[in-house]
Amino acid sequence: MVQDSLVLQLGPLSLAAPEPLYSQIVQAVKREVSAGRLSAGTLLPSYRALAEGLMVSVITVKRAYEDLEREGIIRRRQGLGTFVSEHGSDRSREAARAAAGAALAEAARTGVEAGLSDPELQTLLKQALLLLRSKQP
Amino acid sequence: MTENAVEFTRLMKRQGRFTLGPLSFAIPRGGIFGLVGPNGAGKTTTLDLLAGLGGPDSGSVRVHGLDVGTNEVEVKRRLAYAGPETNYAAWRRVGRAIDFVSGFYADWDEVRCAALLETFALERAKPIADLSFGEKNKLSLVMALARDPELLVLDEPTTGLDPAARQFLFADLLRRMQTDRRTIVIATHQLAELERFADRVALLDHGQLRLCADLGSLTERFRQLDIALPEAAEWPPQPGVRLIRRSGDRARVLVDREEARDDWHARLGGAPLAESALTLEELYLALVDNHNATAARVAESLT
Numbered sequence: 001m002v003q004d005s006l007v008l009q010l011g012p013l014s015l016a017a018p019e020p021l022y023s024q025i026v027q028a029v030k031r032e033v034s035a036g037r038l039s040a041g042t043l044l045p046s047y048r049a050l051a052e053g054l055m056v057s058v059i060t061v062k063r064a065y066e067d068l069e070r071e072g073i074i075r076r077r078q079g080l081g082t083f084v085s086e087h088g089s090d091r092s093r094e095a096a097r098a099a100a101g102a103a104l105a106e107a108a109r110t111g112v113e114a115g116l117s118d119p120e121l122q123t124l125l126k127q128a129l130l131l132l133r134s135k136q137p
Numbered sequence: 138m139t140e141n142a143v144e145f146t147r148l149m150k151r152q153g154r155f156t157l158g159p160l161s162f163a164i165p166r167g168g169i170f171g172l173v174g175p176n177g178a179g180k181t182t183t184l185d186l187l188a189g190l191g192g193p194d195s196g197s198v199r200v201h202g203l204d205v206g207t208n209e210v211e212v213k214r215r216l217a218y219a220g221p222e223t224n225y226a227a228w229r230r231v232g233r234a235i236d237f238v239s240g241f242y243a244d245w246d247e248v249r250c251a252a253l254l255e256t257f258a259l260e261r262a263k264p265i266a267d268l269s270f271g272e273k274n275k276l277s278l279v280m281a282l283a284r285d286p287e288l289l290v291l292d293e294p295t296t297g298l299d300p301a302a303r304q305f306l307f308a309d310l311l312r313r314m315q316t317d318r319r320t321i322v323i324a325t326h327q328l329a330e331l332e333r334f335a336d337r338v339a340l341l342d343h344g345q346l347r348l349c350a351d352l353g354s355l356t357e358r359f360r361q362l363d364i365a366l367p368e369a370a371e372w373p374p375q376p377g378v379r380l381i382r383r384s385g386d387r388a389r390v391l392v393d394r395e396e397a398r399d400d401w402h403a404r405l406g407g408a409p410l411a412e413s414a415l416t417l418e419e420l421y422l423a424l425v426d427n428h429n430a431t432a433a434r435v436a437e438s439l440t
Binding site for chain 2: 058060063
């Protein structure tokens with residue numbers, strides 16, 4: 001059985017969320033690594049153990065680990081296990097930055113297609129930021 | 138040693154007007170394999186043949202390379218089966234049935250059995266004749282889950298289980314997946330749960346295999362799209378493109394991206410308006426024959 005703390009750290013996973021389960025795991029690991037709550041060198045559970053802990057299929061965790069490994073956030077070492085890689089947190093931050101960039105590009109495209117001017121779009125982004133910050137403690 | 142836990146080869150079985158197969162597919166070792174399909178699709182017949190309950194008319198079933206027909210004892214030792222049809226009434230009481238069955242199996246775990254009885258609120262003293270449909274299913278589950286077989290075969294295991302008991306069941310199944318030695322085959326209508334817990338799935342319809350794939354691959358492989366096309370336009374059949382519904386100048390189609398040509402919508406003269414991935418349940422409904430037509434007829438008859 002995996003330590004409950006990690007299961008809580010990576011959860012909750014839900015079919016009700018718009019993202020597929022494997023990408024919910026990818027996002028959760030990136031979030032924890034990027035925030036430094038999972039540090040470089042941390043040993044991660046086997047994908048079978050994590051599947052049991054998170055109550056998802058083995059193939060779901062396997063796929064999440066493969067994605068994370070491809071992005072260089074975790075590293076698999078034969079016979080030793082899977083670890084958070086040395087540059088995992090930089091990579092996570094880069095990935096988070098790229099994801100934010102893509103979401104903003106999409107928002108810009110929607111705005112331009114709707115006929116909004118550049119200042120109008122900039123105002124919208126500022127308002128969104130203000131709203132978000134006001135909600136944070 | 139073979140990589141597959143189960144191999145069905147040109148399996149056929151006739152039962153009255155129903156014909157199963159010919160079915161050929163494999164269940165890889167070390168995973169949870171879901172068997173889905175409408176009632177009457179042949180799921181139970183397939184699982185019965187897998188468990189050696191009756192033989193096929195032709196073709197074969199192999200479990201870990203052993204033909205089920207000619208290696209009955211060895212296959213039964215490695216396999217546990219639970220289904221709603223299993224009848225233990227001859228043993229009169231829950232406890233006696235358990236004591237009898239447990240004696241046959243070296244992999245029977247007494248502690249696990251007691252825990253299962255407690256979880257399912259089954260009392261050893263209770264007469265089997267007094268069990269409800271759901272309780273009979275629970276007894277059948279206890280008989281299978283108290284063992285630690287290489288191949289666990291479950292037919293509609295969630296019948297009569299409340300959400301907590303279902304959660305317990307799936308946690309138990311995932312615990313068995315801690316080694317790649319064990320394989321679980323599960324026929325169920327609970328598609329949302331299956332989507333979460335299973336590694337691979339096969340869809341049966343009218344005795345035929347419609348689909349057999351890793352669950353992770355389905356969201357990329359299949360898409361549903363709404364397209365606009367002239368109202369009177371014909372609908373020429375195309376590989377990998379299935380019409381789900383059509384109304385006015387709109388059509389909803391299911392596209393199998395492994396089979397469909399890249400220019401499939403241009404060939405229809407329509408433009409895609411919206412696209413989305415599908416849940417397993419949506420994919421099932423889109424692939425299974427005539428479901429929408431029947432539902433529409435029922436709805437009409439009600440108005």
